[in-house]
Amino acid sequence: MKKNTINICYSALILIVYSLFVAVQAAPVPQPPKLAAKSFLLVDFNSGRVLAEKNINKKVEPASITKLMTAYVVYKEIDSGRLSLDEEVTISKKAWRMKGSKMFIEVGKKVSVENLLKGLIIQSGNDATVALAEHIAGSESTFADYMNQYAQQLGMSDTNFVNATGWPDKNHVTTAADLAKLATAVIRDFPQHYEWYKVKEFTYNGIKQYNRNKLLWRDKSVDGIKTGHTDSAGYCLVASAKRNDMRLISIVLGTKSEKSRENVSQSLLSYGFRFYESNKLYTAGESLNSARIWMGASENINLGLAEDLYVTIPRGQYKKLDAVLDVNSNIEAPVKKAQQLGLLTIKLGGEELISRPLIALTSVDEGSIWQRGKDHIIKLFQ
Numbered sequence: 616m617k618k619n620t621i622n623i624c625y626s627a628l629i630l631i632v633y634s635l636f637v638a639v640q641a642a643p644v645p646q647p648p649k650l651a652a653k654s655f656l657l658v659d660f661n662s663g664r665v666l667a668e669k670n671i672n673k674k675v676e677p678a679s680i681t682k683l684m685t686a687y688v689v690y691k692e693i694d695s696g697r698l699s700l701d702e703e704v705t706i707s708k709k710a711w712r713m714k715g716s717k718m719f720i721e722v723g724k725k726v727s728v729e730n731l732l733k734g735l736i737i738q739s740g741n742d743a744t745v746a747l748a749e750h751i752a753g754s755e756s757t758f759a760d761y762m763n764q765y766a767q768q769l770g771m772s773d774t775n776f777v778n779a780t781g782w783p784d785k786n787h788v789t790t791a792a793d794l795a796k797l798a799t800a801v802i803r804d805f806p807q808h809y810e811w812y813k814v815k816e817f818t819y820n821g822i823k824q825y826n827r828n829k830l831l832w833r834d835k836s837v838d839g840i841k842t843g844h845t846d847s848a849g850y851c852l853v854a855s856a857k858r859n860d861m862r863l864i865s866i867v868l869g870t871k872s873e874k875s876r877e878n879v880s881q882s883l884l885s886y887g888f889r890f891y892e893s894n895k896l897y898t899a900g901e902s903l904n905s906a907r908i909w910m911g912a913s914e915n916i917n918l919g920l921a922e923d924l925y926v927t928i929p930r931g932q933y934k935k936l937d938a939v940l941d942v943n944s945n946i947e948a949p950v951k952k953a954q955q956l957g958l959l960t961i962k963l964g965g966e967e968l969i970s971r972p973l974i975a976l977t978s979v980d981e982g983s984i985w986q987r988g989k990d991h992i993i994k995l996f997q
Contacts, residue, residue: 653869911948
């Protein structure tokens with residue numbers, strides 16, 4: 616009888632321990648939603664981790680999402696000092712005659728770069744887009760070459776631009792993966808201009824027009840970025856939203872309606888924010904470790920990272936992260952700043968998530984003859 620009682624108590628204890636173990640486990644992450652689009656991508660802005668994808672390397676026409684690159688080139692021109700926001704642009708007949716979405720500028724009139732940019736971003740004006748392209752490069756075709764050069768710099772290897780507006784052309788193509796690189800660059804490199812992507816309306820020439828990104832009204836965390844539509848491309852949307860310190864970018868290409876591109880984009884963003892979290896682990900230039908350096912003017916050197924390090928993980932898993940520092944065992948002077956001297960690896964539950972080079976945060980020159988001699992003797996005995 617006692618033996619049975621002991622067995623029952625032991626079994627009950629096992630069940631209690633197991634229940635507690637299950638209770639502290641993080642909720643499982645479901646598969647990403649299956650959505651009606653030719654291709655889509657959901658990526659964390661800071662870490663670059665892909666959270667959902669479909670046909671992300673499939674070449675498709677981007678329609679007016681092309682204007683993200685047009686604007687990027689304009690930002691580059693302003694940043695370099697070759698262009699200013701208050702500079703006036705004379706509107707050509709070609710720009711004035713552009714079909715599709717328009718800002719309603721008039722031929723021969725002068726319009727500031729700032730107003731043309733707002734017409735491009737908020738109203739998706741083809742006329743404003745061509746006017747900027749011609750002003751910067753002389754012709755739209757030359758400007759398209761300029762766009763392709765910047766695309767290559769950003770690593771957009773599957774992209775080819777033929778025009779500045781996204782007007783249909785079978786040779787005018789990109790991918791969801793490439794557009795994520797472009798959207799990331801716009802947000803990261805030009806935050807002051809990115810603010811315009813959340814503006815809901817713009818009035819020019821007495822005509823008020825509304826931003827075509829309806830998620831700006833639907834989700835207060837959405838602050839950009841660009842819509843697109845042609846018969847051949849379908850309805851497209853690059854959207855970005857920020858909640859607390861986490862920013863997500865969604866790319867949706869080739870849906871059947873305006874409502875569909877909104878719903879698909881919202882589904883992706885909701886999925887990402889619901890099931891994942893993004894954490895900043897280390898700051899660029901922060902000392903993560905001090906290593907022994909031989910034959911140098913100093914005996915130690917601080918190691919860190921060249922860039923901020925973020926990780927995106929399932930919610931509730933932060934305490935399971937593990938950082939492993941692998942430092943070179945024999946570091947000898949001279950050492951140059953930013954020289955790689957090891958590796959930082961971040962693991963989650965034993966699985967490697969990300970690795971980054973550990974670099975020297977300072978330079979260390981070769982030590983004196985006395986210092987080198989002393990270190991040589993110490994190393995011999997070691």
